[in-house]
């Protein structure tokens with residue numbers, strides 16, 4: 001064992017010794033209620049999200065588009081990891097307005113108008129990211145922008161659910 005490793009071990013052992021016996025990792029993390037968004041704090045059996053009425057075929061189209069988002073995110077993540085900017089841009093484009101399925105709102109109430117606008121925003125955000133990436137070729141900026149759009153994915157999932165319309 002080299003001198004340095006020995007010194008390191010002694011240091012690690014002495015650091016452990018100063019920790020109180022009841023010290024656990026959980027105590028270093030904020031309580032889960034501070035991590036989760038407010039809507040996720042209800043019982044796991046409750047679904048308090050607002051329902052968006054959709055016909056069965058609309059539901060299929062919407063969920064198909066959602067899965068394309070997930071695939072697009074997978075592609076862009078892999079492309080950025082191997083520094084392939086062109087593939088990353090192509091992946092982001094698949095989530096832009098090309099992937100927009102404009103649902104006709106059955107009941108244009110406040111919730112469904114908001115839902116519709118949010119869906120539209122996400123598509124145009126991805127188009128904007130592709131344009132920026134084309135101009136600046138900056139993978140870090142691209143990742144940061146994708147992170148920001150993904151807040152809209154999670155916000156929408158926390159707020160809305162699809163609900164079969166009666167007819």
Ligand code: HEC
Nearest residue numbers: 063066067069070115118119122152153156157160161162
């Ligand atoms: C305008 C609202 C909205 C936005 C924005 C949104 N989603 Fe969704 N997504 C939904 C709703 C509603 C469902 C269905 C959830 C339910 O009814 O329980 C869903 C379902 C999904 C599903 C499940 C698909 C299936 O086959 O069941 C995936 C995956 C998904 N979304 C990914 C994403 C990703 C990734 C993004 C962002 C790039 C995103 N969504 C943005 C509203 C949205």
